[in-house]
Amino acid sequence: MAANxxxxxxxxxxxxxxxxxxxxxxxLEADLMKSQGTVKFMEKFPERTFNIGVAEANMVGIAAGLSxxxxxxxxxxxxxxxxxxxxxxxxxxxxxxxxxxxxVGSDPGVAAAYNGGTHMPFxxxxxxxxxxxxxxxxxxxxxxxxxxxxxxAEHYGSVYMRLHRKxxxxxxxxxxxxxxxxxxxxxxGSDITIIANGAIMVxxxxxxxxxLQKEGIRAAIIDMHTIKPIDKDLIIRYAxxxxxxxxxxxxxxxxxxGSAVAEVLxxxxxxxxxxxxxNDEFGEVGTQEFLQKRFGLTGIAIAEKATELLKRKI
Amino acid sequence: xxxxxxxxxxSAKARDIRILTIDAIGFLGVxxxxxxxxxxxxxTMLYYRHMKxxxxxxxxxxxxxxxISKGHAGPALYSILAxxxxxxxxxxxxxxxxxxxxxxxxxxxxxxxxxMSTGSLGQGISSAIGLALANRLDKINSKVYLIIGDGESNExxxxxxxxxxxxxxxxxxxxxxDYNKMQLDxxxxxxxxxxxxxxxxxxxxWFVQRVNGHDMFELDMAIERAKREQYRPSMIIAxxxxxxxxxxxxxxxxxxxxxxxxxxxxxxxxxxx
Ligand SMILES: Cc1ncc(C[n+]2csc(CCOP(=O)(O)OP(=O)(O)O)c2C)c(N)n1
Ligand SMILES: [Mg+2]
Numbered sequence: 001m002a003a004n005x006x007x008x009x010x011x012x013x014x015x016x017x018x019x020x021x022x023x024x025x026x027x028l029e030a031d032l033m034k035s036q037g038t039v040k041f042m043e044k045f046p047e048r049t050f051n052i053g054v055a056e057a058n059m060v061g062i063a064a065g066l067s068x069x070x071x072x073x074x075x076x077x078x079x080x081x082x083x084x085x086x087x088x089x090x091x092x093x094x095x096x097x098x099x100x101x102x103x104v105g106s107d108p109g110v111a112a113a114y115n116g117g118t119h120m121p122f123x124x125x126x127x128x129x130x131x132x133x134x135x136x137x138x139x140x141x142x143x144x145x146x147x148x149x150x151x152x153a154e155h156y157g158s159v160y161m162r163l164h165r166k167x168x169x170x171x172x173x174x175x176x177x178x179x180x181x182x183x184x185x186x187x188x189g190s191d192i193t194i195i196a197n198g199a200i201m202v203x204x205x206x207x208x209x210x211x212l213q214k215e216g217i218r219a220a221i222i223d224m225h226t227i228k229p230i231d232k233d234l235i236i237r238y239a240x241x242x243x244x245x246x247x248x249x250x251x252x253x254x255x256x257x258g259s260a261v262a263e264v265l266x267x268x269x270x271x272x273x274x275x276x277x278x279n280d281e282f283g284e285v286g287t288q289e290f291l292q293k294r295f296g297l298t299g300i301a302i303a304e305k306a307t308e309l310l311k312r313k314i
Numbered sequence: 315x316x317x318x319x320x321x322x323x324x325s326a327k328a329r330d331i332r333i334l335t336i337d338a339i340g341f342l343g344v345x346x347x348x349x350x351x352x353x354x355x356x357x358t359m360l361y362y363r364h365m366k367x368x369x370x371x372x373x374x375x376x377x378x379x380x381x382i383s384k385g386h387a388g389p390a391l392y393s394i395l396a397x398x399x400x401x402x403x404x405x406x407x408x409x410x411x412x413x414x415x416x417x418x419x420x421x422x423x424x425x426x427x428x429x430m431s432t433g434s435l436g437q438g439i440s441s442a443i444g445l446a447l448a449n450r451l452d453k454i455n456s457k458v459y460l461i462i463g464d465g466e467s468n469e470x471x472x473x474x475x476x477x478x479x480x481x482x483x484x485x486x487x488x489x490x491x492d493y494n495k496m497q498l499d500x501x502x503x504x505x506x507x508x509x510x511x512x513x514x515x516x517x518x519x520w521f522v523q524r525v526n527g528h529d530m531f532e533l534d535m536a537i538e539r540a541k542r543e544q545y546r547p548s549m550i551i552a553x554x555x556x557x558x559x560x561x562x563x564x565x566x567x568x569x570x571x572x573x574x575x576x577x578x579x580x581x582x583x584x585x586x587x
Pocket of ligand 2: 463465494497556
């Protein structure tokens, strides 16, 4: 795989790969096909592609109907709309009806950059996590995206997946295998555990690990690609091992990854922890780089938070 | 009736606003050029002939208000607000940059003169209805103007609003459809057709007029008539051209959100002069 490939190309290629093997795979879009890059899918499978226009709620309802008769719909829009604008349709028509809709929300958090505050989802994972039985995912690189999409297609049940469209540095080797609900240990360590999800934060967590290593701090890094169901065993194992944890998310700290980890810890093994993410703020316009600094979503900020936390560790 | 002289002045103003907008987007290097260019004449006609606004008192209670429901056209409005001294002109070069007060999508809390925050398509019609109802309650005799996109008209909320404005007999609401025939993924009729658009609005109980959205005279006449309407909300369906006046963007199917250099922007500007 070419390094730093656009994630959206992987999204479309994987849809084509899935559709070649399974006639039931269908793709729905809401006038963002050019942005998501699924035009290539449409060229290959025109009869299995539905552009619903700027009508996200309609798209999700249609996807639910398609899935009731055995189709496996991947329906995509920006994450802000996939979360806020179609929540009731996804909740009722897809999840409550126990159907099989794969809803994809692109441009997670600060990745929405120039589209600004209205387009910046800091809450999508949180609200999706509140839907009973819904699987909630965010891949951090090309390999994990492809493998998690394949697993999602095999899994019966609705899934919400965040999609980072831009190029990212690969994290995993091509042959890495994934399971829904099973986090990945990217680096082992004994002083502190850093749990992150998504392309931006997993890469920043890895950068933080390098910074901490210079200070003699051995940090374990976990890619928690599935935040629901959350990998309880892995969290407990690393709580026992490192006795301090930090979560890092491109999302509100409320009800996202930080909350999910805190729930596991406080009920099973109360452990020193800190959550890094968005603290009760709306998004803003700017470059992704500017916004990462503005909201403290950087490797430096993670390393600082880790150092602070370690001062409290006895 | 509008004079030849006034029409000439308004056309010249529209050209200036177009130039400022191309310059601002070009300075950043990327932006929603297509949908900004298509409504320049509508905005110019509103702000330089019809709307009662006061740059020194942007929140004046009895001002006329505008909701740009297709919030991605914010940069076109910013050029007008800057030209009218709602804020310094040099703000235009901060468009979309971190910390700016001129974000890609209209934001009522950041930009003086912007009446409603928009960006999630379909929502502006409902907030415009709310403004119009509040004006009626407060016996304020001003107008609420609304601009929606043709692609935006795919949204169900547009038609919920269409029903409600008619139910409430909101003759103080004057809406435009920027009918540039294109949405993000292509031509409207290829993606999600909205025809028969005249018949749709008529059947929802609106006073419907059809104009060339780049013709100052037609726009003025239609707005005058809409202002005189006694019972119904008004829909002015404006046939426009996406990217109008910006040579490299005009009618280009990928003109929704384009990257272009500042040099290219200057070339487009020199062709307008
Ligand atoms: C609810 C919602 N869905 C999707 C988008 C992304 N989007 C922004 S503009 C656009 C196309 C709009 O087409 P149209 O209304 O015709 O705008 P114009 O041609 O005037 O630019 C889309 C899909 C959005 N901003 N809001
Ligand atoms: Mg349009």
